[in-house]
Amino acid sequence: MSGKTVVRGELSVPGDKSISHRAVMVAALATGVSRVGGFLHAADTLSTVGMMRALGARIEEVSPTELRIEGLGLRGLVEPADVIDAGNSGTTIRIGSGILAAQPFLSVITGDRYLRRRPMGRVIDPLARMGASILGRDGNRLPPLCIRGGPLRGIRYEMPVASAQVKSSLLLAGLYADSPVTVVEPKRSRDHTERMLAAMGAGVARDGNAVTVAPCERLDPLVMTVPGDLSSAAFFLVLAAVTPGSSLTVRGVGVNPFRTGILDVLRGMGADIRQVGERVEGGEPVADLVVQGAELVAARVGPEEVPGLIDEVPILCVAAAFAAGRTEIRGAVELRVKESDRIAAMVDCLSSLGIPCGEYPDGLWVEGPAGVSPAGPCDSRGDHRIAMSLRILGAAAGVRVEVTDVDCIDTSFPGFQPLLEGLTR
Template identity: 45%
Template sequence: MSLTWTAARSSGLHGLLRVPGDKSISHRAIIFGALAEGRTHVSGFLEGEDTRATERIFSQLGVRIETPDAQSRIIHGVGLHGLQASAAPLDCGNAGTGMRLLTGLLCAQAFDSVLIGDASLSQRPMARVINKLEAMGGRISAREGNFAPLHVHGGQYLRPVEIDTGVASAQVKSALLLAAMYAEGESVITEPRPTRDYTEAMMKSMGWPISYSPGRIRIRGGGRLQGGDIGIPGDISSAAFLITAALLIPGSDITLENIGVNPRRTGILQALRLMGGQIEVFNEREQGGEPVADLKIRHSALKAIELPESLVPDMIDECPIFFVAAALAEGTTDASGLAELRVKESDRIASMVTGLRAMGALVEETPDSVTITGGHLHGAVIQSHHDHRIAMSFAVAAQCASGETLLHDCDNVATSFPGFVDLAQSAGMILE
């Protein structure tokens, strides 16, 4: 299915808004709730296509999951060794998080599994996960080029390792952590740069023997997870589109409630503040072991910056909307260390550069960097390449552009932000 949006200049965003639950935490809540002993009650679950795909897979693996109401799940855990083989392939849809984490978990099972995905996911690199898991003793067969479908061979002996992920990727790290749960002994996992720590935090909160600091984790195999309550905050990746829109559109003043502000996810807030963005963080609290806060955002005159490369791992999913902010800021913004964007749902550097140029922006790119000179944007016809973050980024850009913008291939927005158009309209965005 191909979905087209029409967008135009907005006169301002206002209101008290809530965004859907965090996608990364929702995936992990299903996974660890399934592996726990006892029941796990999840509130704030993201009702998106990606997270529902992970939920369906665990149902195929013999886990009973109830839906008492929207955004809630009750997971009847089967314990570390209670998963059952599925006769049918396990369809991850568009979820790279789901596929990579499940590869780590399934290579430790006694049975074989086949992981499949949609056309986009089937073109995304899996070698970085496969190679690291094979160093632990896993065995995974892939299509030529290390692409899905993945045949994960069960019945392997996994050994504890001291290993570096080699790339700043929370998905690679989490796949290794899931496999290490089944290894006999202690594993030490390090990263070239710290990434989001949702996996470690959830494992520790459920009783697993794990210790960690930024970029380094020690984990022992053979532990137990205890079910309980998991409250999922609003996804800062989803909030970033509304935050940036409010900063850019004159007259805007919005408040976002219950947003997850894990330090490994707030790079976008730091970047926008460096540009002069007025973002107030208040009512800070903890929910299920995760820091949560409310945010107040007002229109601000943004200025170009040289993006600190240290922020990139903590805002990798928010880089497309950051590029929009740069295209409308005063001056020339430089950002580097962005190679990871080339292997997302689309080549996000190429997708953003092409679209911004179509709207009149002056943009230069290298394999891992962009240089964007701020100015005026005009309406254009944009291809989103079935990439949810590209579609929403250009929906925001169109709110500040002259004329009308047509956005094609917006169907995959439902993977991470169901109801985006309705919420955007209610806040004052011109989007249909």
């Protein structure tokens, strides 16, 4: 399948979603005033803002992308007067649970109908081992969560599956524990939380795949500019990469080495992607990404690569549909418990469009190059990354792909559709 769209020009993408979430949380725990520029002003990150405001933090929107946050100190949070609404944000509820578990009060946190289906046992279980009291639906597995905070003890926790959200939750809880907390990952995941805490004066140490945080009395204020989100840039990188003749520059993207797995895989498929103007901003590596369209070949993505591209698998499936051969992705069972079951969602949608593909228990395969034959609306399942991936697929193939519930895109990338239309007009 040869793409019919030629993409040329340059663009910027919104601030990194993962970093924006974490910056708001830790700044609210700091002693003093923090300033966060480049903040992703989207539904998910605003859920985190709402949570920290409910806990007493004063957060001022200087502009849609700049926040001034008056931190309350680690022990200055107050009991929320109402149920905390995390909306669609798994990051808000999972990482936030680590903070709430350490507070000397009761809190209840819930979310929308999609979030209330997402399993929370992976964060509840280790927090309970630290001494937290957390109750949820379905045998303490699903939200809403009722958290009775209190004294926590340090633990060494070996994670069965790499998850930056679970790791971050435990590290933030560890700031309050009576002894150090060590989290051992089977494969290293994104390290934004560790970078921020270290920059704010917390005692953070790493030994191989183990990261330890020491109990802390005070965090210094945070001053940083959030880099552009590589997960958001990936949609446009793939669009340009699969359409020969295209040339696109995406400015100011975060290239944290634990987030760039998608770039490595695309390059292995034959994509021409260069990093230029590399620099460090707020402790995070940043670069401009320049991509030229090319003919791609299939890839095999193994379990060791998945943590570095877990959020990009849906758009990688789009690249696979244009690549020659069978692309296989294994060791990605984490995708079953994202905003949707992303394995099932992508296979259902690609199959309905006539693209050969199939599921494994822990992954999927896609055969290309394939024709795209729209046969009715594709169900996004309320998942922003599924919806955006399908939009990119249609644009690259030069056909109209109808997608349900595209409003969910605003949870991570407001302005995505106008940006796409501007590039492909």
